[in-house]
Amino acid sequence: MTQTLAAPLAPFADALPVPRRLVAAEQNGRLSVPIRVGAHRFHRDLPESVIWGYDGTVPGPTIEAERGQPVTVQWRNELDGALPVVVTTAPVAADTSSVPVQCVPGLSGGVPDQNAAALAGHTVVHLHGGLTPASYDGWAENLFAPGQDAVFHYPMGQRAALLWYHDHVMGVTRFGVYAGLAGLWIIRDQRERQLGLPEGPPFEVPLLIQDRNFGLDDSGRLTGQLVHKTDPEVMEAFPPFTVVNGKVWPLLEVQPATYRFRVLNGSNARTYRLVLLRDGEPELHRITQIGTDHGLLRTPARVPPDGLVLASAERADLLVDFSGLEPGSEFTLLNTAAAPFDGAPFPAANARGAADPGRMLPYPHVMGFRVVEGPATRREIPGELATDYRPPSPDALASAPRRTIALVERELEGEPNMLTMRELVIAGDDHTGPVVTVTDDEQTTRYRAAAAHFEDATTFFPVLDRYEIWQLINLTDDTHPIHVHLDPFQILSRRPIRYQIPDHGIEDLAITAAVTLDRDPDDKLGHTIDDNERGLKDTVRVNPNEIAEIAVRFTTYSGRYMYHCHILEHEDRDMMRPFVTMPAELMPFMA
Numbered sequence: 001m002t003q004t005l006a007a008p009l010a011p012f013a014d015a016l017p018v019p020r021r022l023v024a025a026e027q028n029g030r031l032s033v034p035i036r037v038g039a040h041r042f043h044r045d046l047p048e049s050v051i052w053g054y055d056g057t058v059p060g061p062t063i064e065a066e067r068g069q070p071v072t073v074q075w076r077n078e079l080d081g082a083l084p085v086v087v088t089t090a091p092v093a094a095d096t097s098s099v100p101v102q103c104v105p106g107l108s109g110g111v112p113d114q115n116a117a118a119l120a121g122h123t124v125v126h127l128h129g130g131l132t133p134a135s136y137d138g139w140a141e142n143l144f145a146p147g148q149d150a151v152f153h154y155p156m157g158q159r160a161a162l163l164w165y166h167d168h169v170m171g172v173t174r175f176g177v178y179a180g181l182a183g184l185w186i187i188r189d190q191r192e193r194q195l196g197l198p199e200g201p202p203f204e205v206p207l208l209i210q211d212r213n214f215g216l217d218d219s220g221r222l223t224g225q226l227v228h229k230t231d232p233e234v235m236e237a238f239p240p241f242t243v244v245n246g247k248v249w250p251l252l253e254v255q256p257a258t259y260r261f262r263v264l265n266g267s268n269a270r271t272y273r274l275v276l277l278r279d280g281e282p283e284l285h286r287i288t289q290i291g292t293d294h295g296l297l298r299t300p301a302r303v304p305p306d307g308l309v310l311a312s313a314e315r316a317d318l319l320v321d322f323s324g325l326e327p328g329s330e331f332t333l334l335n336t337a338a339a340p341f342d343g344a345p346f347p348a349a350n351a352r353g354a355a356d357p358g359r360m361l362p363y364p365h366v367m368g369f370r371v372v373e374g375p376a377t378r379r380e381i382p383g384e385l386a387t388d389y390r391p392p393s394p395d396a397l398a399s400a401p402r403r404t405i406a407l408v409e410r411e412l413e414g415e416p417n418m419l420t421m422r423e424l425v426i427a428g429d430d431h432t433g434p435v436v437t438v439t440d441d442e443q444t445t446r447y448r449a450a451a452a453h454f455e456d457a458t459t460f461f462p463v464l465d466r467y468e469i470w471q472l473i474n475l476t477d478d479t480h481p482i483h484v485h486l487d488p489f490q491i492l493s494r495r496p497i498r499y500q501i502p503d504h505g506i507e508d509l510a511i512t513a514a515v516t517l518d519r520d521p522d523d524k525l526g527h528t529i530d531d532n533e534r535g536l537k538d539t540v541r542v543n544p545n546e547i548a549e550i551a552v553r554f555t556t557y558s559g560r561y562m563y564h565c566h567i568l569e570h571e572d573r574d575m576m577r578p579f580v581t582m583p584a585e586l587m588p589f590m591a
Ligand SMILES: [Cu+2]
Pocket: 419, 479, 480, 481, 565, 566, 567, 570, 571, 575
């Protein structure tokens, strides 16, 4: 199914909006942000949409903070009325002309979900990437209702980075974020200033990329009604319209200069692989990546030859060189990643043919750039960026506790499969129940499941200031972006696996699987760590047929935190678990 769909909205018609800046230092570090119903126009030719937004806007204001200068935010829940999103599951996955229902606007015969329609605005705010005390981290069950406030203290004792704040309500994060509850948060520090990087407008531009769908009226015209639509086969929403800073397929006029783009994928589920095209040909050489989730890399990196992959919640700090270009030169940023994303390659040279409605990529456009008159200013890119971190030493890792997590897909009767996790522990010799075996060369390790659901007892108690190795075993067909709250981590390895799961091998808790560290002959993935992933990350893509290992060290705050898949539809349906960071001195007293 490769027919192309006529875009019902003109691309590159709206100017790229830049969210309002809220500079904490200008308000003595004390901010008050209302969470409100608002009216927002996603495209020049769309009617206004009702949204939920921080400050009533989509995206919320970009909060700018300084390293070492704490910020207190009074989050004021002033939401009023029902969720402004129609949530539905269409009765069939494709319409009569075989177009997947996810690629088209409207409800596709789906009935509005009454439970979602009854959601009335309980919220909780999480600062993603924040080194934040547990009380202010936005635990998914600590909600505040309309009319209530939450005053959160953010110490900002962390390096410069692009963070984001968003809704994190247990079970319904996918609807709150989709309704508009997301905004950027930039931390700045002296190291970045020493490097002379662009700071603020016009040359530093945040790009928050999301996807949205809208309703249709009786005459088939697009309404502004936000629609979260899934289908009987796909439990994630992959809406057709890419939105950057709140506009569908916007255009940015640029001077012939070096721009710094702070890019975040804030979509519920969609992974993007971004390619910059000029006259239909990729010009990825114009892009240099200098930072990732938790800020600067040690050295600048090229984006991978296929394009810059960003799964939900991943960030990239990019310098893009438009210098030396004639006014009128035009570029498009395209997405070549079909959905659901499975890591499969797609050559950048083929990007202009990336449209693939059959795989839920009806419109690859992300945004456009047009060069206008201006002084040509090209910045030299320093060869050394961050100096404050290194890969963990073999010594530090030799004694590191290892934790094992399987990412699994559980088949359910009469509803889409459920993507969940199983925390695994080594099975004792006397264990006779189901096991996961992991065979690496001659050695086989047997694991049993210790926890599956969010509410199961906590099994992870990391000790502060010690490295741990978390090994994530993907036993599903999709890439999962796994996010750990609190401190950042480094990716140690990705290794190919083969595995077998018997019928009914994945039950409510128990799991039976045989995993071998070996490449499947049909496996097309590289299972490599890209240069732009060799930084401090808080979200790691775990691809199909792969074990990814990360080294994480929690440093500062003790308490109860969460880790989860950042595909919000997965997180909401149990792909989320707690962990509790502990000071070493308390461990002898833990029963
Ligand atoms: Cu997932």
